[in-house]
Amino acid sequence: MSEELLINATTPEVRVAIIEQGVVQEIFIERSTRRGLVGNIYNGKVCRVLPGMQASFVDIGLDRAAFLHISDINPSNVGASNDQIQGLVKDDDVVIVQVVKDPLGTKGARLTTNISISSRYLVFMPGMHGSSGVSQKIESEQERLRLRNVLTNFVVSTGSRGGFIARTAAEAVNEELLRGDMNFLIRLWANILDSSQNQDIKLLHEDLPLPLRALRDLVGPETERIRIDSSLHFDKARSFIDTFIPELAPRLEHYVGERPLFDLYHVEDEIAKALQRKVQLKSGGYLIVDQTEAMTTIDVNTGAFVGHRNLEETTFKTNLEAAQAICRQLRLRNLGGIIIIDFIDMVDLEHKNQVIKVLEKCLSLDHAQTQVSKVSAMGLVEMTRKRTRESLEHVLCEPCSCCLGRGFVKTPETTCYEIFREIQQEASQFDVESLLVLASPEVIERLVDEESSHLAELEEAIGKPIRLQAEALYTQEQFDVVLI
Numbered sequence: 001m002s003e004e005l006l007i008n009a010t011t012p013e014v015r016v017a018i019i020e021q022g023v024v025q026e027i028f029i030e031r032s033t034r035r036g037l038v039g040n041i042y043n044g045k046v047c048r049v050l051p052g053m054q055a056s057f058v059d060i061g062l063d064r065a066a067f068l069h070i071s072d073i074n075p076s077n078v079g080a081s082n083d084q085i086q087g088l089v090k091d092d093d094v095v096i097v098q099v100v101k102d103p104l105g106t107k108g109a110r111l112t113t114n115i116s117i118s119s120r121y122l123v124f125m126p127g128m129h130g131s132s133g134v135s136q137k138i139e140s141e142q143e144r145l146r147l148r149n150v151l152t153n154f155v156v157s158t159g160s161r162g163g164f165i166a167r168t169a170a171e172a173v174n175e176e177l178l179r180g181d182m183n184f185l186i187r188l189w190a191n192i193l194d195s196s197q198n199q200d201i202k203l204l205h206e207d208l209p210l211p212l213r214a215l216r217d218l219v220g221p222e223t224e225r226i227r228i229d230s231s232l233h234f235d236k237a238r239s240f241i242d243t244f245i246p247e248l249a250p251r252l253e254h255y256v257g258e259r260p261l262f263d264l265y266h267v268e269d270e271i272a273k274a275l276q277r278k279v280q281l282k283s284g285g286y287l288i289v290d291q292t293e294a295m296t297t298i299d300v301n302t303g304a305f306v307g308h309r310n311l312e313e314t315t316f317k318t319n320l321e322a323a324q325a326i327c328r329q330l331r332l333r334n335l336g337g338i339i340i341i342d343f344i345d346m347v348d349l350e351h352k353n354q355v356i357k358v359l360e361k362c363l364s365l366d367h368a369q370t371q372v373s374k375v376s377a378m379g380l381v382e383m384t385r386k387r388t389r390e391s392l393e394h395v396l397c398e399p400c401s402c403c404l405g406r407g408f409v410k411t412p413e414t415t416c417y418e419i420f421r422e423i424q425q426e427a428s429q430f431d432v433e434s435l436l437v438l439a440s441p442e443v444i445e446r447l448v449d450e451e452s453s454h455l456a457e458l459e460e461a462i463g464k465p466i467r468l469q470a471e472a473l474y475t476q477e478q479f480d481v482v483l484i
């Protein structure tokens with residue numbers, strides 16, 4: 001598959017787009033003010049042990065304490081062996097921890113003591129004690145055996161205490177390069193241990209910034225071109241490539257074209273579309289994507305009315321197209337966690353099976369781990385997608401300040417009646433000359449029009465004049481009743 005990597009950089013923000021067959025598939029965004037923390041290694045101090053949850057909170061110097069569950073504690077890393085959290089860590093213990101999940105919403109970061117650090121071809125796990133592994137994506141038995149031997153020989157000959165895993169990129173890479181990577185990782189780990197000695201809460205190791213991480217992790221043999229539109233980042237990328245991945249040099253390009261880089265392949269448009277609820281399908285159908293705190297739901301709909309005769313066939317075609325579109329949207333929007341898909345009802349069992357098959361086939365191209373767990377009696381497809389970064393929507397947006405993220409605002413009518421109740425209450429409690437109502441123009445409009453007779457009745461009942469004033473900056477739900 002032909003792939004291209006676009007890197008668009010300004011000082012505060014870097015964006016990376018993966019293009020496959022001329023279509024954008026994935027977007028990564030990193031802002032200098034809010035770099036992701038996944039992969040960072042810290043000296044952390046245990047600040048609370050929760051035996052009930054078999055977990056502990058660990059201060060790693062962030063606003064919110066991070067979360068360390070017993071299942072993420074490698075007993076040999078904390079120098080204790082116990083099946084209870086209180087037997088493994090206690091308050092004020094200093095532990096070396098790594099972030100596996102960024103803080104999301106109100107949840108703190110999630111940590112592990114199973115440290116791993118990556119290079120281009122390998123992952124080093126200091127706690128793995130001499131064992132080594134090979135990525136499942138490398139299929140050839142012979143190649144797997146060769147890699148395992150290279151890794152094991154190195155570990156045995158150097159007496160290294162950790163273990164290595166060969167990443168997919170290690171396939172067919174010669175022993176010399178692999179040994180170079182292993183030496184690099186061992187030196188890096190020794191440095192980390194060194195700086196952890198003084199027991200302060202601090203950052204010990206930070207993963208590479210996004211553009212370099214993209215070069216290390218997202219570029220493969222199928223990547224034909226890497227285009228960067230900033231000369232600063234291009235220079236950094238070139239020196240990184242010269243040092244670590246020289247074979248990529250011919251594919252790196254400083255983009256100086258007239259058109260903005262993200263206008264190519266309509267990346268900018270696709271980002272805008274990926275923030276909308278509705279996804280139009282070519283067949284006329286559409287998807288509605290809703291992201292909530294607990295899960296994402298995707299509803300598949302047919303477009304215009306279709307006659308009874310072809311209903312099953314049209315539905316089947318729409319569902320097939322939807323299955324592909326959904327996989328693309330999951331990657332593009334970087335949706336993770338539980339995902340519920342409501343395909344359009346089909347009668348034919350064979351059709352149902354084929355839709356699931358297409359869904360699973362497209363999901364297999366996703367870099368993130370996915371699993372279709374079940375199809376419910378109601379025809380809902382339940383699946384999960386592993387989440388490590390925040391979704392595109394969470395990176396770029398915040399809840400709407402008008403409706404506070406509900407997606408609905410109270411009607412002017414509702415606000416009018418709230419105002420009436422407030423006036424009644426205020427007037428009965430306090431002795432005042434008159435009352436002034438401040439509200440949005442829509443609400444004031446309604447008060448002087450549809451509600452004018454009710455307003456007049458109220459004025460008469462309380463025996464005080466009520467003045468109205470439109471405030472352009474008020475939302476439709478906002479109002480103030482002022483006593484004068």
Ligand SMILES: [Zn+2]
Nearest residue numbers: 400402403407
């Ligand atoms: Zn809103």
